Amino acid sequence: MKAYAGKILEVDLTTRKFSHIDTKKYAKDFLGGRGLGAKVLYDSVGPQTNPFSGDNVLICSNGPLSGTSAPGSSRTHFTFKSPLTGIYGYSNAGGHFAAELKYAGFDAIVVKGKSEKPCYLYVHDDVAEIKDASAYWGETTFSAGDKIMKDLGERYAQIFAIGQAGENLVRISSIISVGNFTEGKAAARCGGGAVMGSKKLKAIVAIGTKPVEVAEPEKFQAEVDDMIDTLKSDKGSAETAPMFGTSFLVRSLGANGALVTHNFQLGKFEFEEAISGEEMREKYLWKAQGCYGCWNRCCRYVVIRSGPFKGFAGKGPEFETLSMMGSNVGVGRLDAIIKANELADAYGIDTISGGSVIGFAMELYQRGILTKEEVGGLDLRWGNYETVLELIRQIAFKEGLGKILGEGVKIASEIIGRGSEKYAMHTKGLEHIGGDPRGQTGFTLGYVTAPRGADHLGALPVFEYIGKPEEGIKFFGSAEAANRFGVKGKGRLVKWQEELMAIEDSLGTCKTHYSHFSSTFTKILKLGFEKQSRLFSLATGIELSPSQLQKIGERIVNLERAFNVREGITRKDDSLPERFLKEPFKEGGSAGRVVNLEPMLDEYYEARNWDIRTGIPKREKLLELGLDFVVDEIRAPA
Numbered sequence: 001m002k003a004y005a006g007k008i009l010e011v012d013l014t015t016r017k018f019s020h021i022d023t024k025k026y027a028k029d030f031l032g033g034r035g036l037g038a039k040v041l042y043d044s045v046g047p048q049t050n051p052f053s054g055d056n057v058l059i060c061s062n063g064p065l066s067g068t069s070a071p072g073s074s075r076t077h078f079t080f081k082s083p084l085t086g087i088y089g090y091s092n093a094g095g096h097f098a099a100e101l102k103y104a105g106f107d108a109i110v111v112k113g114k115s116e117k118p119c120y121l122y123v124h125d126d127v128a129e130i131k132d133a134s135a136y137w138g139e140t141t142f143s144a145g146d147k148i149m150k151d152l153g154e155r156y157a158q159i160f161a162i163g164q165a166g167e168n169l170v171r172i173s174s175i176i177s178v179g180n181f182t183e184g185k186a187a188a189r190c191g192g193g194a195v196m197g198s199k200k201l202k203a204i205v206a207i208g209t210k211p212v213e214v215a216e217p218e219k220f221q222a223e224v225d226d227m228i229d230t231l232k233s234d235k236g237s238a239e240t241a242p243m244f245g246t247s248f249l250v251r252s253l254g255a256n257g258a259l260v261t262h263n264f265q266l267g268k269f270e271f272e273e274a275i276s277g278e279e280m281r282e283k284y285l286w287k288a289q290g291c292y293g294c295w296n297r298c299c300r301y302v303v304i305r306s307g308p309f310k311g312f313a314g315k316g317p318e319f320e321t322l323s324m325m326g327s328n329v330g331v332g333r334l335d336a337i338i339k340a341n342e343l344a345d346a347y348g349i350d351t352i353s354g355g356s357v358i359g360f361a362m363e364l365y366q367r368g369i370l371t372k373e374e375v376g377g378l379d380l381r382w383g384n385y386e387t388v389l390e391l392i393r394q395i396a397f398k399e400g401l402g403k404i405l406g407e408g409v410k411i412a413s414e415i416i417g418r419g420s421e422k423y424a425m426h427t428k429g430l431e432h433i434g435g436d437p438r439g440q441t442g443f444t445l446g447y448v449t450a451p452r453g454a455d456h457l458g459a460l461p462v463f464e465y466i467g468k469p470e471e472g473i474k475f476f477g478s479a480e481a482a483n484r485f486g487v488k489g490k491g492r493l494v495k496w497q498e499e500l501m502a503i504e505d506s507l508g509t510c511k512t513h514y515s516h517f518s519s520t521f522t523k524i525l526k527l528g529f530e531k532q533s534r535l536f537s538l539a540t541g542i543e544l545s546p547s548q549l550q551k552i553g554e555r556i557v558n559l560e561r562a563f564n565v566r567e568g569i570t571r572k573d574d575s576l577p578e579r580f581l582k583e584p585f586k587e588g589g590s591a592g593r594v595v596n597l598e599p600m601l602d603e604y605y606e607a608r609n610w611d612i613r614t615g616i617p618k619r620e621k622l623l624e625l626g627l628d629f630v631v632d633e634i635r636a637p638a
């Protein structure tokens with residue numbers, strides 16, 4: 001089995017023992033990355049497990065294409081039971097760690113138990129060590145990573161670290177990359193930082209020299225070259241990505257009336273231009289940077305040359321941070337958002353959840369539900385960037401209002417009460433993102449059906465923007481699939497996209513290369529299951545057709561759903577905050593619209609062969625996918 005390192009490292013931090021698992025156990029049915037994580041988590045973490053207990057497991061995995069020349073083969077996947085949502089949790093980040101982990105000799109690390117004192121994992125050329133991290137506990141992600149590299153004498157090591165937020169078990173904490181060419185890539189969602197914090201695991205460090213061999217080098221490289229030609233000839237990949245990264249979405253979602261503003265009360269922001277990708281490019285951009293194997297370079301590196309944050313040079317915000325720490329909280333100046341991004345990454349806080357929960361507090365203040373006296377004198381009016389920066393700090397250290405907000409909007413609203421639940425914008429406990437549901441129905445269905453809660457990356461159905469009506473009819477049964485307000489065809493579209501995303505997350509590839517930045521659906525078809533099945537087959541020597549690859553994607557999605565069903569999730573949880581269902585915008589490109597969710601869900605469950613009433617996968621479907629071990633555990637209906 002080529003391209004894989006061949007083994008998975010299992011570490012028990014309680015007993016401080018190591019063991020190895022043969023990757024073959026997972027490769028054929030689950031590939032690696034997200035698929036491998038799904039199977040290990042399902043088998044290891046039973047229902048009702050406390051996410052902060054030693055029984056929770058953190059799986060850090062690369063994919064079979066990591067460390068090869070496959071474009072965008074940069075992604076590392078973290079899987080765990082989420083302390084934020086209480087259900088299936090994962091986060092995924094770019095950088096160079098995934099390749100380095102394979103060079104160190106491993107396809108994944110499965111972390112169990114809890115260390116008594118702060119520690120970090122150091123893996124290098126088939127060797128694994130648990131090392132003392134007492135000297136780095138209390139440090140930011142960046143500072144801890146830099147010191148570890150210096151103390152190890154490993155200048156080229158790749159690291160994922162947590163900051164003070166993860167140490168303090170903040171439920172919206174992230175895991176951040178540190179290392180050459182890699183600063184600040186965030187595995188942000190679902191509170192993985194707090195899972196590491198609960199295990200007293202400050203960082204995972206990888207470095208190695210082991211070669212990655214592919215089965216058919218010449219044919220593999222020919223496929224890679226063909227893909228690079230395709231990327232170079234596509235406007236989205238060749239121009240938009242390196243020029244603007246995801247920040248181009250500020251203007252485009254603003255034009256569509258779907259730019260999240262003032263905690264989802266508006267779809268258009270008065271200072272949209274001031275926080276746009278164009279403004280960042282003109283006034284702050286230092287360079288576009290890529291991860292391992294990157295041909296798109298969506299990552300922004302920026303410099304602030306004047307004003308209160310003068311002198312900052314480092315990673316700039318992506319669209320999600322521009323919206324959630326910008327328009328969502330009314331902040332209309334880029335330098336303040338850049339600073340908020342830096343602080344959140346340093347403390348290890350998810351900027352989406354962080355921006356959402358601060359916007360939630362600001363709306364409560366606007367409505368008089370929270371008063372100045374109750375929030376320690378903070379001025380929570382929209383646009384007060386000093387308050388935003390102070391709240392990021394308070395969240396990290398569990399101080400003042402930040403102690404409540406760091407629990408995430410769902411739990412925070414339950415603590416505050418007084419009708420505040422109505423303004424908590426989440427699905428299944430995970431905060432919504434910067435694209436408003438009322439302006440993009442396919443994306444919204446994806447937020448609702450994603451296993452980890454309101455997730456924009458679970459489906460990414462850009463087809464509703466770039467597709468043609470005739471393609472909608474041909475591939476998804478309705479021309480409406482190609483309309484961002486359409487309802488018919490969205491269930492089938494989201495099903496197909498979810499399976500494609502599951503494959504990209506499992507091969508270890510970047511969605512920006514294989515689908516997200518595509519200008520046409522023809523390109524997505526070419527680089528989707530077709531290209532990825534050829535890359536996988538030529539790299540590993542395991543022959544898989546495009547339809548077999550899609551079937552694996554379907555298996556992964558069903559297994560993740562089964563994990564959640566085992567935790568008590570059913571159709572009633574595949575829902576949206578009332579605001580998106582009943583409150584249309586008065587103006588802008590999505591004026592008058594609300595989400596017509598139920599017919600889309602019906603179509604989705606039908607396409608998946610899940611029970612329409614409960615949303616539970618049917619026995620027949622699970623058996624077809626080889627998930628027979630799930631059938632009785634979730635009482636799958638006939």
Ligand code: SF4
Pocket residue numbers: 072074094095241289290291292293294295296297298299510511512513
């Ligand atoms: S497109 Fe962006 S996320 Fe993807 S590999 Fe390149 S820099 Fe990393």
